[in-house]
Amino acid sequence: MLNIVVCVKQVYDPEAPASLFQISSDGKKAIPPQGTPPVLSPFDENALEAALRIKDIQEAKIIVLSMGYKLAKPILKKTLAVGADELILLEDKQFEELDSYGTAHILACAIQQIKNFDIILCGRQAADTDAGQVGSGIAEILQIPDITLARKVEVSSDKVQVERLMGDGYETVETAMPVLITASNEIGDLRYPSMRKSLAAQKMGVTSWDSTQLGLETVADNRVKLQKLYLPERNSNCQLINGENPEEMAAKLTDVLAGVVK
Amino acid sequence: MALEDFRRDQERCSECNSCKWIPFDQIKSQRFAIGCPSIAYNNFTGYSARGRFAIGLALNEGRIDLYSDKLQEIVFKCLTCGNCDVAHKVCRYDVEPLDHILEMRKTLTGAGQVLLEHMIYIDHLRKEDNMMLEPKAKRGDWAKGLDVKIATDEPCEVIYHAGCRFSFDEELWPSARSAATILKNAGVDVGIMGKDEACCGSRVHSMGFEGEYRKFAENAIDAWKTQGVKTVVTSCSDCYYAFNRLYPRLGAHFEVLHTVQYLERLIKEGKIKFGKSIPMKVTYHDPCHLGRQGESYVPWDGVAKKIKGQINLFNPPKPRYTGARGVYDAPRNVLKSIPGIELVEMERIREYAWCCGAGGGVRMAYPEFSGWTAAERIEEAKSTGAEAIVTTCGHCERNFLDAVETAGEKMKVLDVVQLVEQTM
């Protein structure tokens, strides 16, 4: 049986209306938007879908890992509702606001504790920071191969074939397991949980590990220091071009454009 | 606003418990004296507006943990029907029980303390634009074969918004079809959005999903503006509440009418002529969102002030939503004008009407509680001797239909519009 670990991150809903997004007065933190639940980071959902597709055709156990502090269980339990077998939360006050390095470290530590793993799946990057570092970081710490930007993952006997996105197409790579793969959205959307499975998932237990249970005495200091968080200012200008007929309007438009471009 | 801003309300609740009953002045019997379904069904005091103030304060003061299953249940096992708000406001002017409950919900959803049952609907809504777990593609099916304008194809002054319930609940289609047809035949320049209609967001708003609500609201407002819509008509009280009370906060300026209001207008103008008589004794159920919560939005931006030392007021005066100006008479007037119909009243009506049990996400997450609430109302309707309970909201209608079926009752459940069409 294959053992698959999927790392997911809980993020503020990237699709929440902009009018609800606020930054704390010290410019260091996003304020959780009231009335908008956090979501699984979308690429992580793709990673989970990749794992589920493997499990659709062969025997596999999927363990979902998520790290943070005061995580939203009802949101994370969605992973169980769609078919993951176990959800392990790495929760500790010290795990709040870690950078990619720290995060990779904690996740790697938990994966080592899980021991049995053939495939580790992560999203290509998180929807909030867009850093795209954690997956490769974990692979580095665990000293295993790492394939980024997967659009398809297939397993045959003891090997994994991955279609990996390139700027102008994709390449197919193959490697032995254990391996870490980061998933892109081309893999496909996460399936819907059925009502029945959702209700069953609600009753399933969740494992929680804190820093002590992970055997960590201290958590490394962040290597990235956040300077300032701010809302980009957007200015848009609208100029109406009038004319008797389309030709005239087009001519006027080219004049204006020429002026702007010049 | 944040929950912290409700501290003054939390600390000024007097624990008088009025919010558990209908206004004391209106109590006519023991059987129908209770006003809050949540406390009546769940009994622990936390399940009342009073209890939620106590719990909200404990949350604000850090005496209880935000991440608790019990808290979740207490916050979401409430219909947001607003009966508490009305009973409370018989005496009070500075405390807002219903707004506080809604704010608690936003706090919980923001922290991801949501119910999985709700998330199923939310996830679906995000993809399919409806709260009925149905595919988007089927949205316009209710109007198949109807000769009504499609607003995205040709401009129209009046939009008839069917809403999720009427769009997907086939048993209720006739009501929506009648509404659109009656309007059109009365010469109204009416159109529908057909398959491009989306959820109004009212229900998710009451469930605490502010972000989700805003997306739908902003889209609808934009679409209507682009199409030059002047008036929005709906047969669903939930949608009515969204358009009438919520959207104006986001800058919408449309005339909003519930179908019954339009019907009342058309009847007055002589544009609807009744034919045959319907000899039937009926009672009318006031939907929460058309009745007590059907008061129009009044813009306000002000601050608290004190006079005479410690009298709390607002500068400028804060609008007071008491249920006094809800839509109660239009449906009754329409019913009374139908030949043969005899309207008898239940004990709990108008601003202190008992809820149907469908609201606030309760039907999705706590079906038993929802069904019990509806069954209570059917009992009350029966006590009047009526053959039918008539209402003006698809959600109420569905919850009553289910309750009647479960209990094997003979009570008919009807929509005012259906009765109007039958007699034309």
Added chain:
Amino acid sequence: MALTKKIYQLFEDIVGPENISNDPVVLASYQNPINRASNHMGPFYDVFTPQAVAVLLPACTEEVSNIIKVCNKYGLKLKAFSTGWSGMGYPCEDDTIQLDLRRMNKIIQIDDKNCFAVIEPYVIAAVLQAELMKYGLNTHNIGAGAQASPLASCAYLGPGPDSVFMGFSNENLLGGEWVLPNGEIVRFGTLGSGSGWHYGEGPGPSVRAVLKGLLGSMGAMGVITKVALKVYPWPGPAVLPVKGTIPAYYTELPDNFKYYTLGFPTWQAFADAQHKIWDAQIGYILHRQFNKMGCDLKAGVIRILTESDRHLNDLEELLEDPEVKRHTEEARHDFEIVLAGMTPRDIEWQEKALEEILAETGGWKVKAMQDPMRNAWGMLYLIRWGHKNLNYLYSGSYEGTAGMSGSPDFGIQHIDKVKAFKQEWDKKGMMVADGGDSSMGSVGVIGGGGGFGWEVHACFDSHSKESVEGTLEFFDAMAKFMKENRLGPEKSKHMEPMRQSDGRATPQEARNKMFGATPFPIVYKYQKKVKDAFDPYDLGDVFYKYSTD
């Protein structure tokens, strides 16, 4: 003893899993905040009553009895409440089980021939009244309002606006069912001898005195699970015909009902009129009520409450209105009266008698309250008594302070001094400046009068630490003032011997001292004996007043 899993299970077996909880969220909702009054024990900012170890919702007498037995076995204390409005219904010590009696809400019997009703704890007065009216009967409403439980005040005093006609709660007690602090069930009055529910003293156990003790046992002497109450004639419609738009509800009753606010030129005339009314034996409801909103403000507030689209914000403007000003002046020395004629001749006679009394005392019917809408509103207000929450109208809290109960002739000697004293404090801005005289109270008791229950309200903002603490200072000063002027106890200190400023039980030593300083210290020593006899396991808390000195 703390609540172990095993004990929890024992309780759960009694009431069922859905009727017990020790979840922290539930328990937090059962803590009474003491920044708000009127608990007659505060106010103290940011203080709550101690958390119970569990809340139980029993459904019947047997369950209550079984719960008590478990408490006694494991050394837990118990506190029960009916509606949970007043702070005295909540624990003051650790390891207390809270009983919320809301599931015991049955009207067991209405005997319209013998004029009594048998009820359980969570039957509120508004509900009982509505049901009784169908039989041409009515119930006594206590001052605490129609949302209060008529049963709960039976072991207290329970005066109210209609006391002149319907007495005090403890007078109306015709027997009942009482679970003793040792778990035993006692049926008292005639019920105890199998003779039905019609007489409180028996034949059968006569325990009313034990139950009530000195001024009430306040939930500390077992649990009363059923009572029979004497009920009174209601010569009105079977259902109160209520009209109007919220909050301006009103009732139009037949001609045999009259409501007036009576005004008098002087306090002396005010007192004389009360005596004359008692002598004439007229009146169904007799109460000074609207003045609780303050002598300078009430006329304006009444307009806000009787005109549906008004806001409290209109108050200042209204107070400038010449008609409102006239109303204010007309009602400086006022009280409310409702006459109910049992026959046309009766009402005619009562009206005439009232006219004569007014002529003799120089009094009048306050004109503004004769306006048909305001009159119909006042009538409903006084009969249903469903507006208790108005006491909190201004800023979320109030507490009764000066009380000069007794003959009205006593209070009128002092009310102006009290008023002036309060007015001075009002200037500090910590309380509502209502004109100084915000006294209210029940006028008279059954059997021909005798007393007026003065209670001066002080309204403050329970959300403002400044206001809460400033008001507390005022109460201290008022207590001193009252002592110096020999005016009797200050009301906000009423619960001081039981609960102290941290919400917890006052230590026995301090209690002994306080009780020792009262006019009848021997009563408290006697009550210790009663406590020992009836509550051997110390189930109830210190709200049953005793001294160990």
